[in-house]
Amino acid sequence: MGHAVAFYVFGILAVALALATILHKNIFKSATFMAGMLFCLAALFITLDAEFLAVVQVLVYIGAITMLIVFAIMLTTRINDETRQKFNSQLWISSLATLGFLSLIISVVLRGGWGGVVTESGSLPPDMLGAIGTALLSDFILAFDVVSILLLVALIGALHIAKQDDRKLYVQESFVDDESSAVKNHVKETEEMHV
Amino acid sequence: MEIGIYHYLVLSFILFAIGMVGVMVRRSVILMLISIEILFNSINLTAVAFNRFLYPEQVTGQVFVIFIMTVAAAEAAVGLAIVMSVYKNFKNLEIGGLNTLKN
Numbered sequence: 001m002g003h004a005v006a007f008y009v010f011g012i013l014a015v016a017l018a019l020a021t022i023l024h025k026n027i028f029k030s031a032t033f034m035a036g037m038l039f040c041l042a043a044l045f046i047t048l049d050a051e052f053l054a055v056v057q058v059l060v061y062i063g064a065i066t067m068l069i070v071f072a073i074m075l076t077t078r079i080n081d082e083t084r085q086k087f088n089s090q091l092w093i094s095s096l097a098t099l100g101f102l103s104l105i106i107s108v109v110l111r112g113g114w115g116g117v118v119t120e121s122g123s124l125p126p127d128m129l130g131a132i133g134t135a136l137l138s139d140f141i142l143a144f145d146v147v148s149i150l151l152l153v154a155l156i157g158a159l160h161i162a163k164q165d166d167r168k169l170y171v172q173e174s175f176v177d178d179e180s181s182a183v184k185n186h187v188k189e190t191e192e193m194h195v
Numbered sequence: 196m197e198i199g200i201y202h203y204l205v206l207s208f209i210l211f212a213i214g215m216v217g218v219m220v221r222r223s224v225i226l227m228l229i230s231i232e233i234l235f236n237s238i239n240l241t242a243v244a245f246n247r248f249l250y251p252e253q254v255t256g257q258v259f260v261i262f263i264m265t266v267a268a269a270e271a272a273v274g275l276a277i278v279m280s281v282y283k284n285f286k287n288l289e290i291g292g293l294n295t296l297k298n
Contacts, residue, residue, distance in 0.1 A: 007198045011206045018210055018233050022217030027226060034229050041236050048203070048247045050257055053239075060264050065232065065271045072275040073225055076282040087220050088291065094219035102212040109204055124251050131254045132261075140258050147265045154269035162276035 006047050014040035025086050028073055035066045052129055203244035210237035222289045224281070228274050235267045 017037035024030045038061045045054040125131040136144050210233060217230030239260045246256025282288055 004198050007202060011202075015206070015209055015213070018213040021233065022213060022221065022226070022230055027223055030226060030229060034232065037233065038236065041240060044203075044206075044240060045243055047198075048243050049251075050243050050247070050260075053243060053257055053260055056261065056264060057239075060268060061232070061236075065268060068271055068275055069225065069229060069232075072278055076278065076288055077223070077225065086222060088222050091220045095216055098212045098215050098219075101215070102208055105208055106205055109208070110201060125254065128254065132257055135254050135258050136261070140262075143262060147262055151265055151269050154273050158272040158276035161273070162279045 003047055006043065010040045010043040010047070014044070027077055028070070031066060031069050031073060034069075035062050038062050038066065049124055049128070052132060200244055200248035203240060203248075207237040207240040207244070210240070222291060224278055224288045224290055224293075225275075227290070228271065228278070231274075232267065232271070235263060239263055 014037050017033045017040060021030045021033040021037060024033065038057060042054040042057040042062075045051075045057060214230045214233035214237060217233060218227050221227055221230065242256040242259050242263070244256075246254070250256075278288065281293065285293065287293070
């Protein structure tokens with residue numbers, strides 16, 4: 001019973017927060033809603049007896065990735081700029097297409113045979129954390145190493161991409177045209193004034 | 196009513212659909228990255244649910260989720276570095292304006 005209550009509360013909260021994330025006009029509030037949604041996902045992991053993953057979710061997603069996104073928003077976006085268009089013109093058609101995809105995949109999965117509604121069967125490993133550690137360093141040792149190297153490469157690559165340097169400024173062409181024509185007009189006007 | 200694997204699967208598909216809509220309709224690059232995080236999380240929920248309900252005596256699904264989280268962290272770091280670089284060069288983070296390669 002408690003399980004069902006927790007599932008419905010956190011599931012509905014997660015869906016509502018995800019919708020708020022993608023629909024809210026203020027991008028900073030979107031990031032905050034995303035943090036709430038990640039927290040609901042951590043709670044759902046606990047209802048699935050994956051306590052370690054719940055802790056890692058809070059540490060890595062909420063603690064690190066959300067903070068990184070908030071930093072990027074602070075450094076780049078004018079948060080209070082309400083004049084800009086937030087959505088492109090595909091809002092309704094992509095919503096409809098996604099709704100079709102969703103109904104298709106749900107109908108296919110609900111028809112599939114995973115032995116009816118499987119509930120609470122089998123027995124969990126007695127030492128879940130130890131089992132995860134053993135699996136990481138025995139069966140999945142190659143993937144573990146590859147992922148470590150990937151993380152290192154991503155770290156170095158991110159540093160290299162984001163580092164300050166005095167490369168040429170690739171301003172957009174239309175923007176350059178507007179500005180240079182404006183400068184020319186200004187020069188022309190001042191010349192006419194002199195004449 | 197008992198909560199089974201289908202409840203978790205349907206929830207995760209709904210989250211996946213929301214993330215898909217977010218990637219498709221928003222114009223800000225950062226919002227698209229946030230939507231991609233929603234997609235990653237729905238997949239994580241699927242993996243853990245399959246692990247819990249079909250093979251509860253193993254931990255394969257949870258190990259996969261740890262790998263997915265690592266890749267998501269790397270993706271966020273590189274993606275946001277690209278966002279910073281794009282912002283430095285274009286002073287603009289709307290996806291419709293970033294078409295220099297096309298022109």
